Amino acid sequence: MAKMNMIAALNSALAHQLEKDPNVVIFGEDVGYFGGVFRVTAGLQEQYGPHRVFDSPLAEGGIAAIAMGMGLNGLRPVAEIQFADYIFPAYDQIVNEIAKLRHRSGGEFSTPVTFRTPAGGGIKGGHHHSQSPEAQFTHTPGLKVVYCSNPRNAKGLLTSAIECNDPVIFFEPKRCYRGPFYGDPHHVPTWNDHPEGEVPEEYYAIPLEEANIVREGNACTVIAWGAMVHVSEQAIKNSGVDCELIDLQTLVPWDRDTVVNSVKKTGRCVIVHEAPKTSGFGAEMSASIQERCFYHLEAPIERVTGWDTPFPHTTEWDYLPSPSRIAEAIHRTQEE
Amino acid sequence: MTERSTVTTSPYTIGVAPFRPGDEPTFGGKFVEQPGDLNRPNPATCTTEETAPHARGLIRVLTDDGEAKGEWDPKLDPATLIQGLEYMMRLRIFDDRMIKMQRTGKLSFYMRSFGEEAVAIAQTMALEEQDWIFPSYRQPGAQFVRGRDMVSMICHCIGNTEDNVRGRQMPVHYTWKEGRFISISSPVGTQFSQAVGVAMASAYKGDDEVCISWLGDGTSAQGDYHYALNFASTFKPPVILNVVNNQWAISTHVSLATGGRTFAERGLAYDIPSFRVDGNDFLALYSVTKWARERSTAGLGPTHIEVYTYRAGAHSSSDDPSAYRPGNEFETWPGGDPVQRLREHLVKIGEWDEKKDKALADKIDTEVMAAYKEACEFGDLASGPYPPASTIFTEVYETVPWHVQEQREELGK
Ligand SMILES: Cc1ncc(C[n+]2csc(CCOP(=O)(O)OP(=O)(O)O)c2C)c(N)n1
Ligand SMILES: [Mg+2]
Numbered sequence: 001m002a003k004m005n006m007i008a009a010l011n012s013a014l015a016h017q018l019e020k021d022p023n024v025v026i027f028g029e030d031v032g033y034f035g036g037v038f039r040v041t042a043g044l045q046e047q048y049g050p051h052r053v054f055d056s057p058l059a060e061g062g063i064a065a066i067a068m069g070m071g072l073n074g075l076r077p078v079a080e081i082q083f084a085d086y087i088f089p090a091y092d093q094i095v096n097e098i099a100k101l102r103h104r105s106g107g108e109f110s111t112p113v114t115f116r117t118p119a120g121g122g123i124k125g126g127h128h129h130s131q132s133p134e135a136q137f138t139h140t141p142g143l144k145v146v147y148c149s150n151p152r153n154a155k156g157l158l159t160s161a162i163e164c165n166d167p168v169i170f171f172e173p174k175r176c177y178r179g180p181f182y183g184d185p186h187h188v189p190t191w192n193d194h195p196e197g198e199v200p201e202e203y204y205a206i207p208l209e210e211a212n213i214v215r216e217g218n219a220c221t222v223i224a225w226g227a228m229v230h231v232s233e234q235a236i237k238n239s240g241v242d243c244e245l246i247d248l249q250t251l252v253p254w255d256r257d258t259v260v261n262s263v264k265k266t267g268r269c270v271i272v273h274e275a276p277k278t279s280g281f282g283a284e285m286s287a288s289i290q291e292r293c294f295y296h297l298e299a300p301i302e303r304v305t306g307w308d309t310p311f312p313h314t315t316e317w318d319y320l321p322s323p324s325r326i327a328e329a330i331h332r333t334q335e336e
Numbered sequence: 337m338t339e340r341s342t343v344t345t346s347p348y349t350i351g352v353a354p355f356r357p358g359d360e361p362t363f364g365g366k367f368v369e370q371p372g373d374l375n376r377p378n379p380a381t382c383t384t385e386e387t388a389p390h391a392r393g394l395i396r397v398l399t400d401d402g403e404a405k406g407e408w409d410p411k412l413d414p415a416t417l418i419q420g421l422e423y424m425m426r427l428r429i430f431d432d433r434m435i436k437m438q439r440t441g442k443l444s445f446y447m448r449s450f451g452e453e454a455v456a457i458a459q460t461m462a463l464e465e466q467d468w469i470f471p472s473y474r475q476p477g478a479q480f481v482r483g484r485d486m487v488s489m490i491c492h493c494i495g496n497t498e499d500n501v502r503g504r505q506m507p508v509h510y511t512w513k514e515g516r517f518i519s520i521s522s523p524v525g526t527q528f529s530q531a532v533g534v535a536m537a538s539a540y541k542g543d544d545e546v547c548i549s550w551l552g553d554g555t556s557a558q559g560d561y562h563y564a565l566n567f568a569s570t571f572k573p574p575v576i577l578n579v580v581n582n583q584w585a586i587s588t589h590v591s592l593a594t595g596g597r598t599f600a601e602r603g604l605a606y607d608i609p610s611f612r613v614d615g616n617d618f619l620a621l622y623s624v625t626k627w628a629r630e631r632s633t634a635g636l637g638p639t640h641i642e643v644y645t646y647r648a649g650a651h652s653s654s655d656d657p658s659a660y661r662p663g664n665e666f667e668t669w670p671g672g673d674p675v676q677r678l679r680e681h682l683v684k685i686g687e688w689d690e691k692k693d694k695a696l697a698d699k700i701d702t703e704v705m706a707a708y709k710e711a712c713e714f715g716d717l718a719s720g721p722y723p724p725a726s727t728i729f730t731e732v733y734e735t736v737p738w739h740v741q742e743q744r745e746e747l748g749k
Contacts, residue, residue, distance in 0.1 A: 089559065309732045312503065
């Protein structure tokens with residue numbers, strides 16, 4: 001075990017993969033010599049050479065396309081998209097090409113690419129360094145979608161994502177790279193004092209499809225992913241309600257059994273995400289939960305989300321779901 | 337021109353930067369290309385082929401001794417030259433002030449134009465008032481030329497209640513319709529092909545307007561760069577397309593970003609007249625841009641320009657270049673410092689001296705400080721007040737739809 005922040009944990013997962021599988025190659029904008037603008041790939045080029053860890057030209061569409069080509073011809077590419085907001089130039093390659101290759105070729109071809117990308121708000125990044133576009137990918141059959149939330153699951157989930165033979169979009173909550181975020185921008189803790197900042201140095205994997213029950217409880221099920229896991233944890237504390245907190249971890253395919261069992265137990269459910277509400281992944285979950293838990297529900301399912309607007313710069317704390325908004329939703333579920 | 341250095345070991349070619357931290361940078365002293373080497377073709381009759389030497393060479397006007405030479409000398413009067421110097425000095429002083437403010441938390445982020453001041457300023461000065469500016473984040477200087485009030489610029493950067501984009505965008509993402517300065521967007525390169533559309537609309541309406549746009553060496557890898565060239569080549573609207581080759585895209589040196597020849601030469605294949613110009617030479621930049629405007633006015637459409645320069649500062653306030661390039665690389669850049677070079681020229685022609693320079697710098701400094709103080713009266717990022725939270729919900733659509741209205745009420749602000 002070692003103390004690691006999320007950056008070090010991701011770096012460790014990448015190093016194990018480079019070590020283990022000679023077909024793993026890593027590339028993206030500024031990831032080679034410099035080690036990435038968030039330093040996730042720091043030191044890897046030096047250790048594994050410029051053909052395995054390299055800087056690409058500044059073109060996400062190109063990055064995605066060459067990843068697809070490499071992947072279908074035997075390599076296992078791990079590409080970084082510098083910010084999730086900049087994945088859209090690659091959207092056609094990902095959605096129309098990479099996601100559909102296995103199916104369109106009758107299973108003759110497939111491409112095991114992983115796209116790592118920092119997502120989410122909380123860094124005063126304005127419209128284009130803050131978005132959380134998971135739903136744009138959960139709506140695309142053929143892709144697996146993962147959203148880590150802490151150093152330990154970051155490493156374990158990235159390992160599984162890279163080893164997965166399907167294409168995976170792997171979101172990293174950039175606000176949590178160096179510490180958990182509890183919804184108070186002035187409180188900047190590190191991972192040092194957090195149990196999930198204890199990370200095994202050796203290789204390990206956390207299976208995709210498994211949610212993590214962060215906290216057990218009986219009165220209400222709160223479901224979140226990414227930075228919102230920690231904000232929800234704070235909200236639960238503030239609310240004084242005995243909530244069960246589920247960190248979804250993998251969004252496609254999601255761990256429906258864990259969620260459904262929890263909601264059947266609590267009879268109440270709050271879903272939290274930073275992305276806009278309309279067609280957010282919370283909508284999908286809410287629909288599925290009511291399909292399975294209708295007769296167990298004691299209150300309407302609540303969604304606490306980003307607004308249906310672009311992500312703002314100066315007023316971002318009024319945009320992101322806050323502990324108080326989440327706590328209010330929890331309380332609403334408790335009303336008779 | 338610096339040759340691309342590569343590691344060509346198998347299995348494939350990987351570029352390398354010429355110098356990394358710890359190396360002694362040298363670009364071979366001075367440029368080999370000299371003012372007067374290249375002719376100035378007639379913009380109304382020139383074929384793309386005639387510009388091939390210009391796309392491979394380097395258009396310069398200022399000699400290493402500060403004299404103006406050759407057919408490209410725009411022969412500007414001293415007042416215009418002094419005006420250009422004033423704008424460039426203003427931009428540099430303004431940038432330095434903003435960086436200081438950024439460090440104290442008054443703004444979240446900043447990007448300087450350090451070492452590239454001539455680009456937006458000389459090029460905008462060569463245009464007409466009605467021409468459209470479609471910039472990247474490295475061309476805020478155009479606003480000085482068009483007379484934007486510094487208070488208003490600072491209010492945007494510090495995201496206060498007077499920010500004309502209501503605190504929605506990161507600093508340096510200026511919008512200024514009155515100055516025909518189109519809103520800056522973070523996703524790099526998108527403006528380049530949009531500029532072609534702006535120019536097509538001008539042509540359609542029969543207005544005497546051109547649209548100028550810029551993107552970086554790194555960004556020229558994006559599809560939008562190539563769309564712009566192909567659409568411009570196809571429809572020939574009045575557009576001026578500039579690749580600002582400042583050698584770096586954050587930590588990625590241009591040697592890692594393309595295996596091609598000069599950026600300017602790409603335009604030749606699209607049958608667009610293409611020039612490579614010393615981007616730290618105010619006069620050369622002015623002159624080439626004037627040529628491009630004349631070309632458009634003659635009804636012959638687009639011009640493609642590679643602005644050859646060097647990013648003297650960090651990429652942004654979030655970047656520390658000491659991790660990937662030698663600290664003194666800029667000092668060895670053959671193009672020198674654009675502000676200093678115009679200054680030296682003015683001294684050479686007897687229009688400038690140290691006293692005048694000092695007086696001007698002091699005057700600008702005082703004005704920038706005053707503007708900064710005035711702007712801070714409307715709030716700043718460190719302590720507010722900010723635009724009201726209700727601005728999150730407005731102007732998403734022309735009118736606020738019910739679902740957005742409900743969310744606004746839910747926030748209760
Ligand atoms: C589509 C997109 N991808 C990535 C980024 C992140 N980014 C911002 S600036 C930049 C480098 C741009 O370099 P260059 O085009 O050379 O312009 P310069 O900064 O040198 O002026 C990168 C990678 C972005 N803003 N947009
Ligand atoms: Mg550049």
